[in-house]
Amino acid sequence: MSNPDRHGRRRPRPNDRSRPPRGRKGPARPPVEDAARQAALDTVAAVRERDAYANLVLPGLLRERRISGRDAALATELAYGTCRARGLLDAILDECSDRPFDKVDGPLQDVLRLGAYQLLRTRVPEHAAVSTTVDLARAAVGSFAAGFVNAVLRRVLEHDEAGWVDRLAPDPARDAVGNLAFRHAHPRWIAQAFADALGDTGEELREALAADDARPAVHLVARPGEVSADELAAMTGGDVAPYSPYAVRLDPGAGDPADLEPLREQLAAVQDEGSQLAALALTRAPLTGSDQRWLDLCAGPGGKATLLGALVGLDGGTLDAVEPSAHRAALVRGVTGDLPVTVHEADGRAPELPAGSYDRVLVDAPCTGLGALRRRPEARWRRQPSDLAALARLQRELLASALGLVRPGGVVAYVVCSPHLRETVETVDDVLRGGGVEQLDARPAFPGVDQLGDGPHVQLWPHRHGTDAMFCALLRKL
Structure with a gap:
């Protein structure tokens, strides 16, 4: 007899011979050589087991195992796609298993997610997706799991993705x-x-x-004073981006950007165009008086500090960069070493810098990162609503610190890679209620960018602008 599922329906189950016996492991049979799928599975497992970042794990595996070309593209699609779609896959697999999916052993969950993703969201032939997944199960878990995996995936095949979505x-x-x-x-x-x-x-x-499910283009930033966007595009085969004067966009399948000569020579770096625009907005805000001392209050790993340091250096100014993590502070020093940038290893909430001494201050605050979900496949399932309270408090404290460090008449840019109102307009409104500061209309600081709404802040979006969902508010100290 079948057990009722959570909706009260009877849950058909695979026959007993296909179910993995509890507490018994059989010898693993080596699978057919499949480096791409094995790399994808190892990436998915690393995310589950140790909260790893897929976009950091997979490139290392591809280099280490010398996987390239079509195999690398397949591994990337399967690993990132499976991480992005985890919640949907889990709901479907829960319907197709004779036990709650969250009770299935972790390694077997990884295998089933990878197989279900191939069946529902790729053009991999059904027989190939099932057979290769069964082979991975034998290697990862044991021969006893093969029948169970085969039976569950056969049930997944009863509907396509749209059919499962309509049901669930x-x-x-x-x-x-x-x-x-x-x-x-x-x-x-x-x-x-x-x-x-x-x-x-x-x-x-x-x-x-x-x-968030579309594979994003790779965005590069040309270092001001060293190379133009046109020159960078010619050197990399990319296209000049539509908004930032320093941005180039590369096709998602263009390969590892770290192999490009301009990046090896530190003439350019990987940086989302939205991040560039937010940093540039600080430099474009109207200012009277001196404009020689700038500050990046949350500088690690150094992308915005490099851009700002290069720009302020063109006019003979300097940038102070604050980063509390020793490792990330070292990264900032590494990418800004030839620029007029001084790195301070300190907490941005109390960095022991002279109050009221900076003309422009950037607060690129820690946040949920909900604006960059397309670049971080597993992030949507890692973040929780409970994260918001501590982050919002930190954001307000950093912004208050910045307003204490900027001079009267100076400008602070508050930036987060998130559209969540608690991290964006609510944080800014809290600070405005304290007095002594006015909010500027940020939209003129984003020239040529359309669909910016009613202001005074700017919220970028992937579906509108092709950038991460960056938020930027400009504040002037009275």
């Missing part, structure tokens, strides 16, 4: 946000945060969620 997603008439969250494999709380920031629960919310 919340009713759109009752929960439009929940329905879109499920369809686009986002936790509901993140989809709600996007809806709140957009003021939309329909088509634009769908576009914003869908953009």
Whole structure:
């Protein structure tokens, strides 16, 4: 007899011969050589076992195992795609297993997620997806798991992705946000945060969620005074980006940007165009009086500090860069060593720098990173709503510190890579209520960028601008 599932329906289960016996392990049979899928599986396992970052683990595995070309592309698609779609895959696999999916052993969960992703979201032939996943299960877990994996995946094949979504997603008439969250494999709380920031629960919310699943272009930043965007595009085969005067965009399949000569020579670096625009907005805000001392209060790992240091250096000014982590402070020193940048290893909330002495201050505050989910495959499932309270408090403290360090008439740019209102407009509003500061209209500091809304802050979006969802507010100390 089948057991009822959580919806009250009877849950068909694989026959007993295909179920992995509890407490018994059989000898593993070496799988057919499949370096790409093994690298993808090892990446997914690293994310689950030690909270690793997929975009850091996989490139190392590809280099170490000398996987390139089509195999590297397949490994990338499977690893990142499986991490992005985890919540959706888990819901489907829960329906297809004879036990709650969260009770299945972790290594077997990894294998099943990888197999289900191939069946539902790739063009891999069904027989190949099933057989290779069964082989991975034998190697990773043991021969006893082969029948179970085969049976579960055969059940997954009963519907395509759209069919499963129609069966399992919340009713759109009752929960439009929940329905879109499920369809686009986002936790509901993140989809709600996007809806709140957009003021939309329909088509634009769908576009914003869908953009997180699209493979993003690689964005480069040319170092001011060293190379132009046109020259960088010619050297890398990329395209000059539409907004930042220093940005170049590369095709997602262009290979590892670290291999490009301009990056090896530190003429350029990888940096999202939205991050460039937020840093540049600080430099474009109107200012009277001196403009020689700039400060990056949250500088690690050094991308914005490098851009700002190069720009202020062109006019004979200097940049102080503050970073509390010794490791990240070393990274900042490494990328800014030939620029007029002084790195201070200190807490930005109390950096022991002279009060009221800086003309421009950047606060690129730690945040949930919800604006860069397309670049961090597993991040949507790692972050929790409970993270917000501590982050919001830290953000307010850093912004208050910046306002104490900037001179009267000076400008502070508050930047986070998130559209969550608690991290963006609510943080700024809290500081404004304290008095002594006015908010500037940031939109003129983003020339040529369309769809910026009513201001005075700027919120960029992947689906509107092709950038990460960066938020920027400009404040002037009275």
